[in-house]
Amino acid sequence: MPPSNNPTLRQQRLGSELRKLREHAGLTATAAASLLGLRQAQISGIEAGRYAVSADRVRTFARSYSCADPAFVDALAAMTGGRQRGWWDEYRDHLPVGLIDLAELEHHAAALRVALVIHIPALLQTTDHARALFGEAVPPFRQHEIEHRVSHRVKRQGILYRETPPPYTAVIHECALHMGYGGPTTVRAQLQHLLDMSELDHVTVRIIPFGKGSFPGTGQSIDYLVGTVPQLDTVQLDAHHGCEFLDAEAQLDKYRHVLDRMEANALKPAASRDLIHRITQDT
Template identity: 50%
Template structure:
């Protein structure tokens, strides 16, 4: 087994899923180690993401745990293979230069088969125009040093390339009207952002739903959320922003709650067609 520190969120997730699989089998670390012919420290290091594990070993452990979900096992085996190629993705050149949570977010978006995002006061990162993104970073507290500013701006803009991939994720963006009307960068930048949003909303894999002011209250009104769908439901992940950084959640209860929140928000939002009409109306007012 190879080691790599610190582990990425996706590597920790693979370990967490193997831990859940072991626990569902009713086995302790010591019992699992005896079953696999290894020691409990190795099992612990794999489950924490500190050590990698081969795809073949994932399948052996799954068989030892009597897991019969073939699609789930295949997905975990693919995650295990990815670790061999760490350092070859575009975000890896930013490692050590931007917060690790941003790298984890780019990796999450890259591997998602579908993404649902809810934004209240900002445009979704994947749909931000350069002038708008620049204005957002100018509001950072404390102010960013010039090099840090340019790196984070370039990183944010590069993330949008996920929409152009060979198999781009299906994306649903729920945006509150407040985000349309807050003029980051002034009227010109705000207008450019709204036109960019309209252009992106015409993509086959992108749906934009606006929550207008007149709907009143709605769930999770104080936070922004991204829900990334994995190749199987077990591997879905929620990423949400907090005052102290990003939080990645994948407990079944959390996933179910956030799906319900996003369902209710989408049900109350305007259709993509009516959303585009409102975006045009706001842009014309600038």
Template identity: 60%
Template sequence: MRSPTGRQLRFGAELRKLRERAGLSATEAGQLLGIKQAQVSNMEAGRVGVSPERVRAIACHYDCPDKALVEAIATMTGDRKRGWWEQYREILPAPLLDLAELEHHARALRDSTTARIPGLLQTREYALEIFRQAVTELSPPDIEHRLSFRIKRQAILFRDDNPTPYEAIVHEAALRMKVGGPTVARQQLQHLLDMSDRDHVTLRAITFDVGAYPGSGQSIYYARGPVPQLDTVQLDQSHGVAFLDAEAQLHKYRTLFDRIEAVALSPETTRALIHNVMREM
């Protein structure tokens, strides 16, 4: 049996939260649902498929009053087909595949970075230089796999039908850093300008003049789900990728993003800043 994907694990975790809010143990839930405790555990571990109808029935037995949440959880199951990212399984770390899956299903994305251009807005040449500078040196095949994976992730911004709304807040330091040299850096800045012309892409910058601000020095990625309880925060940490979904954590990072946005330039002023940086290179 294949290990559950990040989305399947999240689905199981949400079923567990419904049960715990009802004050039921797994054994008690099994008795209520007429199934074995092991089946409850397998559902909550994301190891087995559950139909949307079964999700609604479980929520009814658990006396869950939040119909919007129940319907949102129901959309997470039923179809257990795996996406394009599966071709990279056992080639790239599993959390990267979970990230692509998260982006694919997100209703909207918010991204805040300090020292680098966000991955969804990177050019091939810029990303290549980033991978070449990895602390653990990557082999040429590894670099090529990571590069192609990053470019494929960007497809959500180019879909003809319903591209994902995306907001990026980038510090001036990332705009001025000559990653790959002046030519690559200028091409990257032009790509930012081109992407910011798209209706579903919002680009804002934070200037050096702002000084310290909430969340400075930390890259934060916020994926909005169909209801706020199903949002997800992704953080890059020294030991790898971390995903957060506790309600208190989601509230914290929603508030943090709003405060970051409050000190950022408008999209129009951001474009003017990028033009100035390009002229100074």
């Protein structure tokens, strides 16, 4: 299979994990190539995510690198093969690559944890709310750009309606419930949708009420995508320049603790629903 000049973030992650295994084994790319009967350029291409690699080859790499974590090896093997096209690929000519990568990572996540202060989580937004939100972009999007983004966001939400959906936990500051995007009708519909989604068995919504004071992560939107093993977790942060993805062990540990602290400041699910309901009635 010819190399890919535009590997996805998921392909790059597989390659980087193989590189970490090699380096942990104390092998150079040249030494690994000799050990595995490959060319050094092939090792480099695989580790950059540009060459597809089979599950069997990943297991061979892991044995050669003396990896003694079968669950991790199985998880890496599950990421192999040529790049499988998903629904998100139809947006590659229309949206930033970070949004495409995010949709693919969400699709494969074992669970999702999100925390937001001034926005409703993307996977829990109504189309009218999303459209109003995109309408506030600076510089402004053209109408067809708004519609591409709204459509992409709605399709991302499909993971919550799968036959076996991933557990989804959202911690939202009360501030986000009062932002008023789209006017009263849109706001009431959005709050009611949030209530409806919070009733699903796999969706947990917890609100940090006004008066809770400071907590870590203030002002920052966090998406924590749980992998099939902890080593393959990914953090996505919203930034003005686009999506920022983090996967270093220290970063993952930091944001696990941030999310735990934010959840500790949040109301329980039932009390959160009561607060959302009261705000809906007052809107």
